Amino acid sequence: MSGHDPQSTIVALSSAPGRAGVAVLRVSGPRVRFALETTAGIIPPPRLATLRVLRDAEGQVIDRGLVLFFPGPTSFTGEDIVEFHIHGSRAVLAALLRHLTALPGLRLAEAGEFTRRAFEAGKLDLAAVEGLADLIDSETEWQRRQALRQMDGALGVLAGQWRTQLLEAMTLLAAEIDFSDEGDVEGPLHDEAMRIAASVLGSLRRALGSFAMGERVREGFVVVLAGPPNAGKSSLLNALARRDVAIVSPVAGTTRDALEVRLDLDGLPVILIDTAGLRESLDPIEVEGVRRARALLERADLVLSLRGIDSEPYRTAEEVPQIPVATKADLGGTVLPGERAISVKNGEGLPELLAAIGEYLRGLGQGEPALLTRERHRIAVADAIAALERATKSVGAPSELLAEDIRLAVMALERLVGRIGVEDVLDHLFAGFCIGK
Ligand SMILES: Nc1nc2c(c(=O)[nH]1)N(C=O)[C@@H](CNc1ccc(C(=O)N[C@@H](CCC(=O)O)C(=O)O)cc1)CN2
Numbered sequence: 001m002s003g004h005d006p007q008s009t010i011v012a013l014s015s016a017p018g019r020a021g022v023a024v025l026r027v028s029g030p031r032v033r034f035a036l037e038t039t040a041g042i043i044p045p046p047r048l049a050t051l052r053v054l055r056d057a058e059g060q061v062i063d064r065g066l067v068l069f070f071p072g073p074t075s076f077t078g079e080d081i082v083e084f085h086i087h088g089s090r091a092v093l094a095a096l097l098r099h100l101t102a103l104p105g106l107r108l109a110e111a112g113e114f115t116r117r118a119f120e121a122g123k124l125d126l127a128a129v130e131g132l133a134d135l136i137d138s139e140t141e142w143q144r145r146q147a148l149r150q151m152d153g154a155l156g157v158l159a160g161q162w163r164t165q166l167l168e169a170m171t172l173l174a175a176e177i178d179f180s181d182e183g184d185v186e187g188p189l190h191d192e193a194m195r196i197a198a199s200v201l202g203s204l205r206r207a208l209g210s211f212a213m214g215e216r217v218r219e220g221f222v223v224v225l226a227g228p229p230n231a232g233k234s235s236l237l238n239a240l241a242r243r244d245v246a247i248v249s250p251v252a253g254t255t256r257d258a259l260e261v262r263l264d265l266d267g268l269p270v271i272l273i274d275t276a277g278l279r280e281s282l283d284p285i286e287v288e289g290v291r292r293a294r295a296l297l298e299r300a301d302l303v304l305s306l307r308g309i310d311s312e313p314y315r316t317a318e319e320v321p322q323i324p325v326a327t328k329a330d331l332g333g334t335v336l337p338g339e340r341a342i343s344v345k346n347g348e349g350l351p352e353l354l355a356a357i358g359e360y361l362r363g364l365g366q367g368e369p370a371l372l373t374r375e376r377h378r379i380a381v382a383d384a385i386a387a388l389e390r391a392t393k394s395v396g397a398p399s400e401l402l403a404e405d406i407r408l409a410v411m412a413l414e415r416l417v418g419r420i421g422v423e424d425v426l427d428h429l430f431a432g433f434c435i436g437k
């Protein structure tokens with residue numbers, strides 16, 4: 001990343017590349033008015049779509065398109081922005097891009113550079129930028145809701161409240177330190193600071209409790225299909241994915257590699273993984289497949305434990321949440337207590353199985369969207385908690401020590417919202433953005 005380079009005016013395609021009804025080309029920076037005058041012949045009224053003929057430097061028509069001008073500093077980036085809504089043709093886009101990037105002071109934007117400018121201008125905090133990144137990546141309803149909440153700054157607001165309270169506690173402690181004589185017992189200001197620290201600690205712990213769900217919604221819940229060879233794991237994967245993803249055959253030991261498909265289960269993002277049938281084997285390839293299957297069982301949020309209705313169950317030693325499933329119910333046989341019967345041949349039990357998976361996964365959360373969604377958030381909040389636990393446990397400790405621990409907690413919260421120590425995080429985050437965002 002080039003970092004901060006506010007003199008240059010950046011240009012990028014903001015819609016998805018390729019043939020489309022309409023494409024949006026966005027320009028941000030100090031030379032936007034100049035680019036508008038040379039290309040559209042006018043500076044249109046702010047925020048009003050204006051239909052114009054767009055021309056290159058020789059006066060040749062490139063296209064007729066809508067021009068949308070957002071003056072700084074109220075715009076998304078804080079700078080002047082213009083959007084050209086043109087016909088979604090590769091050639092039109094290429095011609096307009098060629099024209100604009102040839103203008104003095106204009107260059108192509110890097111991935112995430114518009115959003116980086118918004119961050120530098122103080123329009124978004126780090127957590128909001130992360131929310132925006134998640135929103136662009138969102139594929140399911142739960143991901144959209146969680147990302148939107150984070151983009152709206154919910155985490156930033158909460159972190160700001162924690163920080164304000166802790167700064168208040170530090171002010172009380174400073175007063176206590178100033179007014180108390182050597183050897184005095186700590187007074188009421190110290191007690192009040194302790195009370196504030198304990199209250200923030202409780203709130204931090206509740207937020208941390210939402211992390212597991214937040215991370216799962218962001219990355220997808222891992223649901224593993226496991227069981228003996230021939231149980232019908234690959235058949236079930238194909239049925240749930242509604243695609244012919246995995247090889248199915250009557251030969252036991254067909255699947256060796258783990259195969260995954262992403263599902264939108266009633267808004268929940270699920271990564272469904274088919275695995276090699278679990279059994280002892282002399283075939284080194286199959287042994288490796290079984291090793292991989294067991295490794296996946298360890299990181300599963302939920303295991304669908306399959307057996308053919310006409311076969312014995314294979315008991316896995318792994319202690320993971322499981323839904324026992326008897327497959328091939330169309331063949332007839334005995335369903336054991338606690339088992340769900342399904343058939344991919346006639347579809348029996350499949351909707352109910354999906355509903356049971358969804359119900360289990362939804363139950364892992366507390367209903368409302370999680371606030372902590374990334375390992376970075378977890379670490380910052382856990383650091384703040386550790387500092388406040390030290391502070392609140394050492395009853396009778398001098399105010400100076402208490403103040404130092406609270407200061408460390410405040411620092412952790414500043415890292416959380418990106419007030420300090422952000423450069424590495426930012427480079428990584430923006431590199432994952434699309435160009436034009
Ligand atoms: N065409 C288009 N659609 C888009 C965006 C965009 O940039 N362009 N967005 C991009 O992500 C999202 C909407 N986000 C937006 C954010 C701010 C403003 C805006 O008009 N800001 C005003 C200031 C408003 C205020 O301060 O109250 C401005 O620019 O002057 C518009 C869209 C989704 N749709």
Ligand SMILES: Nc1nc2c(ncn2[C@@H]2O[C@H](COP(=O)(O)OP(=O)(O)OP(=O)(O)O)[C@@H](O)[C@H]2O)c(=O)[nH]1
Nearest residue numbers: 229230231232233234235249253254255277328344
């Ligand atoms: N009648 C019937 N046959 C099924 C059903 N599901 C799977 N089968 C058959 O069972 C056999 C094994 O199915 P697979 O899906 O390959 O089984 P698997 O568990 O993936 O097997 P491995 O990959 O070897 O571990 C195939 O011949 C399937 O057609 C079902 O619901 N009904």
Ligand SMILES: [Mg+2]
Nearest residue numbers: 233234254255
């Ligand atoms: Mg298989």
